Amino acid sequence: MRVEHLTKVYPGGVRALDDVSFEVARGEFVVVIGLSGSGKSTLLRCINRLVEPTSGRVWVDGVEVTALDREGVRRLRREVGMIFQQFNLVKRMPVLTNVLTGRLGYTPPWWALVNYWPPELIEQALRNLERVGIRDKAYVRADQLSGGQQQRVGIARALMQEPKLILADEPVASLDPATSHSVLRYVEELNRKEGITVLCSLHFLSLARRYGTRVIALKEGRVVFDGTPAEIDARRFREIYGEDAVEVEIA
Amino acid sequence: MRGGWVRFAGLLLALGAFAYGWRVTGIDLREVATNAHLIRPLVRDLVRPEVLERVPRVQEAHVPVALGAPPPPLPAARGPRVEVSSRSVRVGEAVVLRGEGFAPQRPGRVVWRDATGAPAPLAEFTTDTLGRFELAVRVPDTLGDRGAFHVTVSLPEMTWRTSETLRLVAERMVETVFLALMGTAMGVVFAVPLSFLGAKNLAHGPVGLAVYGASRTVLNVFRSVEPLILATVFAVWVGIGPFAGVLALGVHSVASLGKLYSEAIEAIDPGPIEAVEATGASRLQVVRYAVIPQIVPQFIAFTIYRWDINVRMSTVIGFVGGGGIGFLLMQYINLLLWQKAATAVWAITLVVALMDYLSAKVRERVV
Numbered sequence: 001m002r003v004e005h006l007t008k009v010y011p012g013g014v015r016a017l018d019d020v021s022f023e024v025a026r027g028e029f030v031v032v033i034g035l036s037g038s039g040k041s042t043l044l045r046c047i048n049r050l051v052e053p054t055s056g057r058v059w060v061d062g063v064e065v066t067a068l069d070r071e072g073v074r075r076l077r078r079e080v081g082m083i084f085q086q087f088n089l090v091k092r093m094p095v096l097t098n099v100l101t102g103r104l105g106y107t108p109p110w111w112a113l114v115n116y117w118p119p120e121l122i123e124q125a126l127r128n129l130e131r132v133g134i135r136d137k138a139y140v141r142a143d144q145l146s147g148g149q150q151q152r153v154g155i156a157r158a159l160m161q162e163p164k165l166i167l168a169d170e171p172v173a174s175l176d177p178a179t180s181h182s183v184l185r186y187v188e189e190l191n192r193k194e195g196i197t198v199l200c201s202l203h204f205l206s207l208a209r210r211y212g213t214r215v216i217a218l219k220e221g222r223v224v225f226d227g228t229p230a231e232i233d234a235r236r237f238r239e240i241y242g243e244d245a246v247e248v249e250i251a
Numbered sequence: 252m253r254g255g256w257v258r259f260a261g262l263l264l265a266l267g268a269f270a271y272g273w274r275v276t277g278i279d280l281r282e283v284a285t286n287a288h289l290i291r292p293l294v295r296d297l298v299r300p301e302v303l304e305r306v307p308r309v310q311e312a313h314v315p316v317a318l319g320a321p322p323p324p325l326p327a328a329r330g331p332r333v334e335v336s337s338r339s340v341r342v343g344e345a346v347v348l349r350g351e352g353f354a355p356q357r358p359g360r361v362v363w364r365d366a367t368g369a370p371a372p373l374a375e376f377t378t379d380t381l382g383r384f385e386l387a388v389r390v391p392d393t394l395g396d397r398g399a400f401h402v403t404v405s406l407p408e409m410t411w412r413t414s415e416t417l418r419l420v421a422e423r424m425v426e427t428v429f430l431a432l433m434g435t436a437m438g439v440v441f442a443v444p445l446s447f448l449g450a451k452n453l454a455h456g457p458v459g460l461a462v463y464g465a466s467r468t469v470l471n472v473f474r475s476v477e478p479l480i481l482a483t484v485f486a487v488w489v490g491i492g493p494f495a496g497v498l499a500l501g502v503h504s505v506a507s508l509g510k511l512y513s514e515a516i517e518a519i520d521p522g523p524i525e526a527v528e529a530t531g532a533s534r535l536q537v538v539r540y541a542v543i544p545q546i547v548p549q550f551i552a553f554t555i556y557r558w559d560i561n562v563r564m565s566t567v568i569g570f571v572g573g574g575g576i577g578f579l580l581m582q583y584i585n586l587l588l589w590q591k592a593a594t595a596v597w598a599i600t601l602v603v604a605l606m607d608y609l610s611a612k613v614r615e616r617v618v
Contacts, residue, residue, distance in 0.1 A: 105531025
């Protein structure tokens with residue numbers, strides 16, 4: 001995956017990304033850190049074009065994402081899983097259906113009219129729920145689940161896509177520390193065992209150190225650090241988070 | 252200090268407006284008191300609607316005859332009985348009716364009913380001391396090849412039964428509820444697609460925004476026309492009757508449901524839409540899996556609420572020719588039949604209150 005001179009200016013003049021460039025090798029677990037509003041979410045959304053970049057280019061797996069038409073974007077998106085801070089499940093639908101929606105990019109549109117899913121996809125969805133340890137919740141309404149469970153449904157949904165790349169936008173920011181670790185461990189496992197490249201934004205540096213093979217730090221839309229977690233010392237930390245910041249350990 | 256003057260001028264202006272309003276609207280509070288006697292009979296009748304009526308108990312019997320067809324079978328006779336001199340008759344033919352088993356020395360009537368059931372009174376009589384009668388009648392002009400002589404003899408004791416008015420009111424009330432239902436259904440059919448076109452969060456690109464603007468304009472224009480006016484127009488167009496009412500309520504429901512629906516769509520959580528879009532789903536799939544599940548409860552609630560409102564409205568719409576109970580009520584009022592009008596008013600009140608209660612219950616459950 002490669003990002004070149006990526007810039008995003010929102011209508012109203014907010015410069016969310018400012019000439020961001022980096023390259024990610026297959027199988028890396030890249031953590032994007034930075035303060036709220038530093039451009040992390042925008043960066044992730046420019047990669048699957050949920051947000052249209054103002055200028056610059058993005059390549060995923062040799063395909064220039066920024067040059068794709070609508071249909072091309074659709075084909076790209078089905079191979080890029082995404083996990084969200086607010087889980088973004090459809091609350092009134094059963095967990096299983098939420099997981100199955102991960103496959104929509106591959107199924108004929110008219111199946112949706114009658115809510116048809118072939119048995120092998122249902123089987124696959126149940127297996128993915130098994131992997132995140134909540135197969136028994138398959139037929140429960142999504143809003144009956146705890147936050148951590150909902151995020152695991154989100155991961156199972158992304159897994160349905162059999163993705164090459166997972167974009168995780170603050171996946172644990174709405175969860176307590178213990179649950180955060182359990183969720184991130186599932187993501188880490190996918191990265192290690194399946195070789196899925198992960199681009200994950202996180203608030204806490206301690207989590208970034210624990211899970212990232214590499215850290216990219218954004219500040220006001222610019223890359224201010226790109227290296228291994230170990231390289232972030234007290235000076236670098238203050239550069240990223242500001243003079244007054246204090247590093248918080250998350251157990 | 253300047254603020255004080257502004258406030259004083261404002262107060263004077265408000266007083267002036269109030270005084271002018273009092274004069275142009277002809278408010279005269281004395282009339283409320285001095286003319287109270289004018290509405291006394293009306294109020295008196297309103298509190299005693301025609302629900303039950305006291306009628307004499309009757310004995311009934313009938314005998315079917317044929318006009319140029321094989322005579323139909325006789326009814327199984329128990330109690331009073333009627334016989335006819337010939338069971339194969341022609342129009343204008345004189346026949347003799349003989350009855351027995353009736354109460355002695357009571358007045359009775361003979362009515363002819365043809366195949367349509369329309370009654371034609373033929374004769375009146377009094378039974379003899381043994382409860383019999385004999386009577387010559389002519390077969391009246393009639394439709395079809397069948398008819399029957401119906402005999403009723405009234406007894407001295409009285410009985411209660413539901414009044415003709417109540418039955419008519421009930422019939423029209425049912426018509427009204429269904430009028431409202433059909434109007435609502437028509438509203439739903441057109442409002443659902445319009446609401447998707449008129450939801451800003453689903454409008455993408457210049458074409459989407461143009462469609463959004465157009466559907467919002469259509470909805471706003473239709474909504475600004477009162478259903479009462481629509482009913483007047485449709486009564487001219489398709490004739491006075493419930494169909495005019497259905498069209499009037501339907502058009503109004505399209506507009507108001509369309510607005511409510513599209514606002515429900517605009518209020519949904521964008522998160523799931525983003526998530527489903529991110530899986531590579533098409534627009535149709537996004538609507539099916541991220542939009543519809545979020546709006547179904549609101550759509551159901553709004554629809555039931557609309558039906559409730561439409562029942563209420565259809566009573567008024569009847570006044571201008573939209574059929575249903577309102578039309579009946581207007582006829583009663585114009586003929587100064589206050590007791591009958593009262594029956595209709597009570598029925599409306601009851602049904603509207605009931606609908607109100609039920610729709611609140613259902614809405615509570617789905618949301």
